[in-house]
Amino acid sequence: MKITGAEALIKALEMESVDVMFGYPGGCILPAYDPLLKSSIRHILVRHEQGAGHMAEGYAHVTGRPGVAMVTSGPAATNLVTPLCDAYMDSIPMVAITGQVSTTAIGTDAFQECDTVGITRSITKHNELVMSAEDLPLAIRQAFHIATTGRPGPVLIDVPKDVLQNSMTWHWPTDEEVQASLPGYHPTTKGHPRMIKEAAKLMLAAQRPVLYLGGGVLKSRAAEVVREIAELLNIPVVTTLMARGAFPDSHPLCLGMPGMHGTAAAVTAMQKSDLLIALGARFDDRVTGKVSAFAQEAKIIHVDIDPAEQGKVRRPDVPIVGDCKLVSIEILKALRELLDGGEVQADIAPWRSRCSGWQEQFPLAYEPSAPGAALKPQFCLEQIRDHAPEGTILVSGVGQHQMWSSQYWHFDEPYTWVNSGGLGTMGFSVPAAIGAKVGRPDKTVWAIDGDGCFQMTAQELITASISNIPIKVGILNNSYLGMVRQWQEMFYGERYSEVDLGGGIPDFVKWAEAMGCVGIRVDSPEEVAPAIERANSINDRPVVVDFRVEEFEKVFPMVAAGASNDDIILPPSQNERREYLR
Amino acid sequence: MSTYPTPQRHHILSVLVQNKAGVLARVASLFARRGYNIFSLAVAPTEDPQFSRITIVVDVEGTTLEQIVKQLFKLIEVVRISELDPQKSVERELFMATVRTDGENRGQIVELANIFEAKVLAVGVDALTLSLEGSPEKLDDFEELLRGYGIVELQRTGRIALPKLDREAHSRAVKGKAS
Numbered sequence: 001m002k003i004t005g006a007e008a009l010i011k012a013l014e015m016e017s018v019d020v021m022f023g024y025p026g027g028c029i030l031p032a033y034d035p036l037l038k039s040s041i042r043h044i045l046v047r048h049e050q051g052a053g054h055m056a057e058g059y060a061h062v063t064g065r066p067g068v069a070m071v072t073s074g075p076a077a078t079n080l081v082t083p084l085c086d087a088y089m090d091s092i093p094m095v096a097i098t099g100q101v102s103t104t105a106i107g108t109d110a111f112q113e114c115d116t117v118g119i120t121r122s123i124t125k126h127n128e129l130v131m132s133a134e135d136l137p138l139a140i141r142q143a144f145h146i147a148t149t150g151r152p153g154p155v156l157i158d159v160p161k162d163v164l165q166n167s168m169t170w171h172w173p174t175d176e177e178v179q180a181s182l183p184g185y186h187p188t189t190k191g192h193p194r195m196i197k198e199a200a201k202l203m204l205a206a207q208r209p210v211l212y213l214g215g216g217v218l219k220s221r222a223a224e225v226v227r228e229i230a231e232l233l234n235i236p237v238v239t240t241l242m243a244r245g246a247f248p249d250s251h252p253l254c255l256g257m258p259g260m261h262g263t264a265a266a267v268t269a270m271q272k273s274d275l276l277i278a279l280g281a282r283f284d285d286r287v288t289g290k291v292s293a294f295a296q297e298a299k300i301i302h303v304d305i306d307p308a309e310q311g312k313v314r315r316p317d318v319p320i321v322g323d324c325k326l327v328s329i330e331i332l333k334a335l336r337e338l339l340d341g342g343e344v345q346a347d348i349a350p351w352r353s354r355c356s357g358w359q360e361q362f363p364l365a366y367e368p369s370a371p372g373a374a375l376k377p378q379f380c381l382e383q384i385r386d387h388a389p390e391g392t393i394l395v396s397g398v399g400q401h402q403m404w405s406s407q408y409w410h411f412d413e414p415y416t417w418v419n420s421g422g423l424g425t426m427g428f429s430v431p432a433a434i435g436a437k438v439g440r441p442d443k444t445v446w447a448i449d450g451d452g453c454f455q456m457t458a459q460e461l462i463t464a465s466i467s468n469i470p471i472k473v474g475i476l477n478n479s480y481l482g483m484v485r486q487w488q489e490m491f492y493g494e495r496y497s498e499v500d501l502g503g504g505i506p507d508f509v510k511w512a513e514a515m516g517c518v519g520i521r522v523d524s525p526e527e528v529a530p531a532i533e534r535a536n537s538i539n540d541r542p543v544v545v546d547f548r549v550e551e552f553e554k555v556f557p558m559v560a561a562g563a564s565n566d567d568i569i570l571p572p573s574q575n576e577r578r579e580y581l582r
Numbered sequence: 583m584s585t586y587p588t589p590q591r592h593h594i595l596s597v598l599v600q601n602k603a604g605v606l607a608r609v610a611s612l613f614a615r616r617g618y619n620i621f622s623l624a625v626a627p628t629e630d631p632q633f634s635r636i637t638i639v640v641d642v643e644g645t646t647l648e649q650i651v652k653q654l655f656k657l658i659e660v661v662r663i664s665e666l667d668p669q670k671s672v673e674r675e676l677f678m679a680t681v682r683t684d685g686e687n688r689g690q691i692v693e694l695a696n697i698f699e700a701k702v703l704a705v706g707v708d709a710l711t712l713s714l715e716g717s718p719e720k721l722d723d724f725e726e727l728l729r730g731y732g733i734v735e736l737q738r739t740g741r742i743a744l745p746k747l748d749r750e751a752h753s754r755a756v757k758g759k760a761s
Contacts, residue, residue, distance in 0.1 A: 308652035
């Protein structure tokens with residue numbers, strides 16, 4: 001039976017079990033929107049193509065399934081560049097479909113033509129310009145296979161208009177045909193047995209071990225087995241920004257987040273460690289600080305599915321290429337065998353007590369606001385956290401509010417934290433929260449945003465209102481680009497350059513209402529809890545709470561860019577205790 | 583004058599790729615994006631038209647080389663990468679140059695070409711175009727000697743390479759079969 005390329009495209013997406021896609025129609029992709037009318041796939045019409053991309057990411061974050069975005073050629077494709085790069089940096093499985101001018105017009109600078117595959121080459125795991133309708137089903141199958149296996153990432157399929165219009169004979173490629181079409185793609189998932197044994201031995205011998213969990217633990221769904229390893233050997237755990245929730249914050253072994261704004265305990269434990277067991281983590285500069293001064297006495301076990309991460313920043317003593325979950329299962333097995341065989345773990349009780357000492361001496365801390373003074377952003381977060389229904393998903397933008405979110409929330413379940421880690425994309429929060437809510441409609445989704453971030457993508461709340469996606473947005477509104485302001489205060493002699501967002505404009509409540517949301521403004525501490533309770537009780541439309549917070553609040557602890565983690569800047573109230581960090 | 587990288591830093595990567603549109607762009611943009619420098623590059627289809635071989639000479643230290651190889655291998659269309667040890671491979675390159683001559687030194691240049699077994703491709707009133715195929719080192723030597731006469735234009739293809747055949751291994755295998 002002959003069908004059009006457009007019908008084949010939609011059918012292929014259905015075959016890949018796509019239940020929802022985020023998109024925006026336009027010239028070249030028009031043919032694909034016609035068969036969509038009778039498809040089972042729910043299409044969410046966004047207000048800007050960037051929103052479609054971040055929604056697809058948010059959806060993928062919380063469901064583990066690839067997010068799908070479909071937009072037209074030219075400016076629509078370039079608007080997708082930011083989310084693609086974001087997904088690439090954070091290894092988010094995503095499939096993007098872009099329209100392209102007809103094959104005969106390619107290269108002529110036709111209307112809305114751009115070199116989409118050229119532009120997105122370095123920010124996608126793979127991309128492909130499909131030149132014939134017959135090739136579409138295989139291209140789509142390859143895209144989903146590549147996006148979701150190995151190290152996940154975004155894949156873009158660029159489809160010229162005539163390819164969508166031409167007719168073809170439907171054929172759905174078999175697994176074997178997909179494999180054969182990708183002769184160079186065989187991700188290693190099983191770790192090397194000798195390396196695994198070696199790792200287990202080092203873990204038993206270590207006196208100051210730390211489990212360093214990265215986003216790969218969540219991607220491979222390894223949280224449970226990793227917890228078994230931690231509990232078997234009582235090894236302290238740090239969870240990076242991409243791994244928040246991979247290990248419960250409430251667990252006695254959890255030291256919290258390491259890195260530039262990590263807890264003093266997590267940062268210092270890594271610095272003093274004699275063995276870092278890095279699982280699905282990539283030694284990002286925000287974690288290591290000055291690399292040459294990072295965890296100098298530590299041996300490194302590095303488990304990562306991407307061989308290029310091994311030795312990219314720090315040379316591992318035991319490199320293990322493989323899927324975090326599969327490797328962790330094998331490591332656990334090897335540990336049990338060694339212990340059953342009479343091997344004894346080194347005494348790490350002194351190390352444990354040092355770590356707990358740091359935790360006790362250096363908790364996350366802020367000065368509560370004096371009576372009548374401005375609200376503290378940390379207080380707002382604590383209140384949202386304490387009023388949140390079980391399993392609430394937290395989504396943040398990028399900046400101070402992101403760091404406070406990561407610090408003050410208690411993440412006790414995997415897949416309850418969505419944020420832009422590697423790329424640091426301001427404006428991520430609102431659309432990503434919408435995608436997360438679409439993926440998990442059963443859960444409460446709170447987006448925590450800054451007033452700077454919110455103004456970048458807020459129009460997607462119209463999408464949320466119209467498509468009945470009732471998210472909640474808490475704006476920590478300090479009328480400043482807070483993180484930049486903090487750097488200017490600390491590192492540029494308080495010379496504030498272009499960071500004042502002009503307090504008072506816009507009126508976020510009116511703006512929220514204009515977009516079909518409930519808007520609530522909060523100025524004083526006693527208004528916080530009632531506002532949150534009200535927001536939590538509204539489920540028929542999005543809610544925006546404008547928390548007017550203290551302008552000059554800073555994020556602590558902090559390791560200055562390029563500084564050693566030893567030189568962590570503590571909150572002023574903890575400075576006199578600094579010597580305990582040794 | 584550009585000379586070939588020093589032996590410690592010069593590495594030949596023989597990269598087997600799917601013969602598809604855009605693959606060379608992918609490889610080249612990966613080098614640009616990660617800040618690696620390509621010294622020379624040669625691309626052509628292999629005996630199997632589904633695949634092409636890209637021979638890349640890079641000028642880097644060991645750790646960077648490891649990253650290059652790993653990053654290259656992440657490209658979906660890259661099927662196999664082998665690093666060819668210059669000691670254990672045969673390398674060839676083609677060189678063409680147009681050299682200025684006056685009547686007097688034409689004979690000297692032709693003589694030099696004969697010594698190197700180069701070919702005279704074209705003869706003009708005041709210039710000669712020569713070609714030479716051989717190892718890159720031999721081409722370097724020839725280029726240096728020609729330079730004194732005045733090179734008008736020069737073009738080199740970049741090297742291609744294959745592993746040297748291991749005669750011992752082959753004979754062992756044959757022996758194994760016989761017994």
